[in-house]
Every structure is written in C-alpha cells, then in structure tokens.
Amino acid sequence: MRLVILVDNYAINGRNLKGEGGASYYIEDEDKKFLLDVGVSDLFMKNAENLDIDLNDVDTVVLSHGHYDHTTGIKYFIDSKDKKINIICHPLSFNKKKRENKNMGAPYNKEEIEKLANVTFSKEPLKISKNITYLGQIPDTVEFENRKLMGQIEIDGEFKDDYILDDSALLYKAKDGIYIITGCSHSGICNIIEYAKKIANDDRVLGIIGGTHLQEINEQTAKTIEYFKANNIKELYPCHCTKFHVRAEMFKTLDIKDAYVGLEVNW
Template identity: 40%
Template sequence: MKLVVLADNNTYIDQYYFAEPALSIYIENGDKRYLFDTGYSDVYLKNAERLGIELESLDAVIISHGHNDHTGGLAFYPKRQNKPLLIAHPEIMEPKKAEGLSISFPVSEAYLQDRFAFKLTREPLWLDEQLVFLGEIPRVNDFENKKPVGEHCLADGWHDDYVLDDSALVYKQKDGIYIITGCSHAGICNIAEYAKQVTGCSVIKCIIGGLHLFSGHSQQTLATVDYLKQNVEGTIYPCHCTNLAAKFALHKELTVQEVGVGLTLEW
C-alpha cells in the first residue's frame, strides 16, 4: 500500500507544495486507487498534479466526516465519465455550524450524484481485502468526545454536534493494522479500539491523521498518550488538527514523525 499526503496544514522546507488548514490523502492498494478527504479547496488537485499523481480513475472517494475542511475540495472535483464511489457516514450532509460560521458540506446532493455513486453506511465496509472504512465509531471511553464541535441541524432544529459521522480507514497487514484518520472527533482511542474489533487484530503499527488535540496537559491528551503508549508498536504521524503542544506530549512517550504535503508512506 502507498499513501501520499495531498493537503495538510504543513509543508516541508524546500518542498514547494500548497498547504491549507485541511486534510487530503491519496491511497494506492494493489490496483485500487482511493482519495481520503478532499481538503478545503482545490489545493489537493494542484498538489496531486505537482506530485505526478493522476486522480482521473479513482475507485472511491472516502470522506472522514462532513466538515468543510475535509469536504470543501468536492466543489472542485471534476465530472468523470465513470463515477467513483463516494463512501461516508449517512449524516455527512447535515448542516453544521460553529461560532456562527457554517462548517457544512459545501455542495448539494444533486451535485454529488452527478459525480459519484453513493455508498453511505454506518457499518464497517471493506473496500478491498485489506482496507476497511469503519463507519460509525462506538464511543466507549470516558475521556474522549465529551464536548460538542459546534451544532448540527436536525428535523427539529439545531443541536450540539458530537460528530457521529466521524470515521476512519484501517489497513490490515500481516504485521498489524495501520489507521488513517481525518480529525478523530470520535476520539483516536475509540477509533483504535473499534479498528481492533473490526479487523480482529490487536497490533497497531501506525496512526496517521488529525487527532483533534490542542493541549499538552489536558485530561484527554494525557489519557490519549497513555493509551497509545500501551497500544501502538510503531510510528504516529499526527497532523492537521493536532497542535504543537499535543505533538510534543506525544513525542515524549511515543515515536512521532512530522507530516507535510508530499509525505509518502509505503506499508
């Protein structure tokens, strides 16, 4: 499997790609081609072109959750003759707002139907023999997902949003599992526990993605570090919605590597 970061908050020194506060990752597994999230704008398309990555024949676009820093790029996604799958939780298109600003899915359902074949699911969905979309993540621990992220609009009005549409991908290999997450609104430890349950594998070799941690000493960060220290055998690549203090707290106890546009991993 090959993974390339197409959009992230960070770029590497002397590597001239575009950055934005968002996330998009290109994935190859055998003869399958996937795009995990589309960032906030057309940056993922520009960076893919500069990296020599062809997005014409994707098998699927997978959306981690419905916030516009992960779905905004869909507004720039070209119409293809062969429609790829759009894989996501059924609630990704609910209207969402935070601090008075819209953070919703940026395009209409009709627009998407013109470009994609929908596969919306709360249940785990195996994309191929090794890669699985987790669907809705059970919230099982007592330290994650305790505060809403803005509000979402339901049939009876606006309510606190705990981002139940948040999901992740898991790649299963002989040596263990590799977790690819968007923002981890469900909590990275909840995600990891469900990944182990779905794949039947308890060895976590790698985590890459946003961890939604913004403190080096909060209860959630400290509990997360403790959990990951006990459960991850390999490397963690925290990016996007993970600030420096949280990265430093992780780095003190775990093997942590920098992420930037153009990062390429092969497992």
C-alpha cells in the first residue's frame, strides 16, 4: 500500500506544496487508487499535481466524516471529472452541521450529492480494495474515550446535538498486522483501533496515520499514550487535528513520526 498526504495543516518546503487546515490522502492498494477526504479547497488537486500524482486515474473518494475541512474539496473534484465519481461515507456525512450558527458541514446535502455522484452510504464495514476496509460507524468500547459534543446536526428536519457518529476510518490489513488511517478520530482513536482489531481479527497494530483530535494535555491524552505503548505501535504519524503540544507530549515516550503535505508511506 502507498499513501501520500495531499492536505495537512503542515507542508514541507519545496515543490510548491502548501498546507491548509484540513486533510486529504491519496492511497494505492494494488490496482485500486482512491482518496480519503478532500480538504477544504482545491489544494489537494494542486498538491497532487506538484507531487506528480495523476488524479485522472482516481474515481473514488472515501469520506472519514462530514465536516467541511474534509469534504469541501469534493465540489472541485466533481467539477474536474467528465463522469460521476464514487463516494463512500456514513449515512450522516451529508446532513447539515453547524456550530454556533456557522456551517460545519459538507458543501452539499444528501439529495444534492446523490444527483452529482454515485454515493454508497454505509454504517457497516465496507471493502474498498483488496486489503483496505472502510470501518463504518465506530462503536464506543474504550472507557476513557467519551464522545464529545461538537455543534448540531440536522436529522429529519430538526437540529440535534452532534456527537459525530459519522466519524470513521480505514483499516489496511497487511501480512504482519494492521494499519489504521484516520481523518479526525472524533470517535476516539482507541475506539477506532479496537474496532479495527475486531474487524480484521488481528490484534497486531503496526501503524497509525491521521488526526487524533487530541488537543489538550489531559487524562484522555495520557491514557491514549499509554494505550499506544501497550499496543507496541511502531509507526505513529499524528497529524491534522493533533495539537503541537500533544505531539510534544507523545514524543516524550513514543517514537512518533513527522507528518506533512508530501509525506509518502509504503506499508
């Protein structure tokens, strides 16, 4: 499997690569090429071009969840294609989302996106390629990871508290264990890992790349670090919504890797 970060909060110098507050990953698994998330603008397309990645070969976008910083780029990607793209996401990903009366959601609602693309909505795990699975809705199993309220979501014409039930991730099953690719981990990074273990029937967690949504040095962060250590995870690439001071705290006891626009990993 090959993964290249197209959008992250940080970018390396050179090749005219730029960062923004969002996430997008280009992924290859054998003959399948697809995107996980598309950032907040068309920057993922510009960065891909500067990285010599041909997005003309990509017709599928998997969305980790429905927030604007992971979905807004979809309108630019749709406009760049001469036929409908495929989208895979949770059934709530295109529901309207708001926080303090500011839009937090995708650029289209469910009715609009179904006219523009071939959309597969799934709460259940769904095979994306030979070795990669979209995990669907993540169950809450880890005691110290309580879902946090983040604005409101429109359901059946009424706005309700949003605990980001649409937040999901990808599981890559390799010969020697599993890898996990996240968007924001609103579901809890440890909840995601535990569910991935169950779906893969494999407890050997080799690596993680993506947002962890850990933004404070608190009990949850401390217990997450202990969880990573207990699981002997060798390749940790915390990025996007993982705050710098949290990364610094992780680095005290974990060999975390640097993540940025242009980073390529091959697993």
